[in-house]
């Protein structure tokens with residue numbers, strides 16, 4: 001299983017639709033400060049079901065919707081689609097590719113979709129159970145999480161070990 | 166007033182005596198990871214009277230004494246001397262240069278010296294009172310303190326403002 | 331369950347030591363349970379000994395050394411419970427050039443089984459990418475993508 | 483004493499706005515008292531609006547943008563209570579090349595009244611130094627100095 005394609009629209013600084021195609025190997029994301037690189041990482045976490053707005057650097061989940069630029073009005077809908085290659089059938093679905101989508105409307109209405117049919121957050125979590133997509137993959141995502149991992153109390157640090165046991 | 170010379174011996178990774186001469190302008194300190202650059206910054210804080218071993222990245226103050234290398238035995242004494250140019254008489258002393266020194270012996274015995282005569286920590290603090298050498302200069306010294314300044318609660322952040330008021 | 335934790339703890343220890351040696355080009359490391367009596371609640375202490383130095387708590391290590399220790403720990407866990415993909419966001423920021431090279435060598439090795447998405451400002455890290463996306467913000471406040479694909 | 487705090491608070495605000503504009507090449511910033519009724523106990527909120535973007539809490543800013551905000555705040559305070567010398571330890575680590583250039587321009591301006599000691603891995607930052615010391619560790623675990631002095 002590997003990531004195939006990521007489509008971001010209305011999420012954080014991605015006002016207009018943007019599509020990243022991933023290869024199985026190593027993809028680098030580069031660019032100046034503040035251009036949106038970490039926002040791509042946030043988009044992946046978000047579509048996989050991240051519930052903590054704080055770990056997405058937001059105060060409330062509504063903050064992930066594009067809130068406008070100096071010349072552009074805010075958007076009302078954030079939508080992120082992640083397509084995964086499933087040729088090795090690691091995900092418990094028949095299709096050779098699996099598409100998950102998450103939407104959030106400024107009204108608060110939100111939706112999760114697997115292969116374009118609406119589902120619950122729980123269905124997304126269950127989809128990835130036992131695939132290794134989870135805390136560890138996540139813990140590698142946050143910028144400046146090196147200090148988080150090392151500055152935590154010895155007591156807190158054990159989350160990483162409990163996750164594996 | 167500006168820093169003139171810094172002599173480090175037995176402090177952290179500086180087993181052997183090392184002398185840095187500073188010019189009034191901009192001095193850069195460079196080198197590979199773990200070679201001792203931040204330790205130079207720690208030496209300046211320490212000789213100015215830093216009491217918190219934690220802010221020097223140590224568990225106890227004894228940890229600042231060179232604790233040995235694979236081939237070298239630990240030292241028993243840490244001594245740092247800082248000479249300041251005082252031509253503009255900002256420091257309340259007659260001499261055109263002021264030398265402060267701090268020593269710590271592994272036995273726990275410690276000493277502070279101004280112009281080579283022993284004094285108390287309090288004398289060093291009073292020497293620098295009203296010269297601007299203090300919290301603000303310190304708060305710029307720690308590596309990775311950017312996050313410390315910005316991640317603090319709005320309540321904690323005000324130390325910087327109270328310092329000035 | 332105590333056995334299960336200890337078993338995975340020891341596997342992590344072993345992997346941590348191996349990855350540490352790759353990133354530090356030598357040296358040793360140790361994971362200590364702060365309370366060996368109460369394994370399921372105990373905190374975990376990290377002692378590291380970079381080559382040539384004496385063992386010390388990670389608090390005394392330098393910024394770059396701490397980055398390497400954190401990366402080694404994450405990959406130690408990763409070896410046991412691999413994720414099909416992994417996103418790294420500027421974990422190389424504090425590394426000097428020599429350490430970035432060791433870091434990239436480690437990534438290339440793990441990349442045989444894991445897809446990596448690496449956010450970086452570092453030119454040496456960019457060199458190991460198969461594909462590179464540039465993110466820009468020409469229009470005020472709006473992110474756009476520029477794909478800089480490499481030939482295989 | 484409430485007046486004294488408010489007076490220095492407003493001076494910091496003004497300096498913060500000025501330094502912010504230098505580092506961001508535009509934009510605006512605001513310092514807010516979370517509890518304007520209780521000025522001596524109130525927390526301080528930072529709102530920043532980089533050029534082209536809308537104002538937001540600093541939590542949503544990028545790593546590099548946060549570095550610039552922290553530097554601007556420290557120097558804003560510095561302008562009021564200058565220190566004869568200032569030690570900076572890798573504060574440029576998260577900055578891209580364009581921002582490092584703005585950062586170095588700011589340092590050169592403050593260097594007229596303040597002596598700077600700057601620890602850095604960045605070549606552009608090294609370029610503004612009058613004197614450069616290299617620290618090395620040839621002998622295992624022992625730091626040594628190599629002075630690389632420049633002609634004036």
Ligand SMILES: Nc1ncnc2c1ncn2[C@@H]1O[C@H](COP(=O)(O)OP(=O)(O)OP(=O)(O)O)[C@@H](O)[C@H]1O
Pocket residue numbers: 011012013031032033034035036037038039040063064065066067068143471532535538542543544545546547576
């Ligand atoms: N909901 C939103 N609407 C519009 N802009 C947003 C939103 N959320 C975040 N942003 C903007 O996105 C920018 C941050 O992007 P990001 O963190 O991805 O930068 P980056 O490329 O990782 O930069 P760095 O190299 O400094 O880490 C910030 O300037 C922030 O203002």
Ligand SMILES: Nc1ncnc2c1ncn2[C@@H]1O[C@H](COP(=O)(O)OP(=O)(O)OP(=O)(O)O)[C@@H](O)[C@H]1O
Pocket residue numbers: 176177178196197198199200201202203204205228229230231232233308380383386390391392393394395424623
């Ligand atoms: N008391 C001590 N005795 C011997 N070595 C010590 C002592 N205290 C700290 N060290 C060593 O000093 C090294 C850290 O040095 P320092 O933090 O100055 O590195 P640095 O040059 O700032 O590196 P970086 O670029 O990674 O930030 C560590 O490897 C640590 O083990």
Ligand SMILES: [Mg+2]
Pocket residue numbers: 037038039143544545546
């Ligand atoms: Mg970022």
Ligand SMILES: [Mg+2]
Pocket residue numbers: 202203204308392393394
């Ligand atoms: Mg350092």
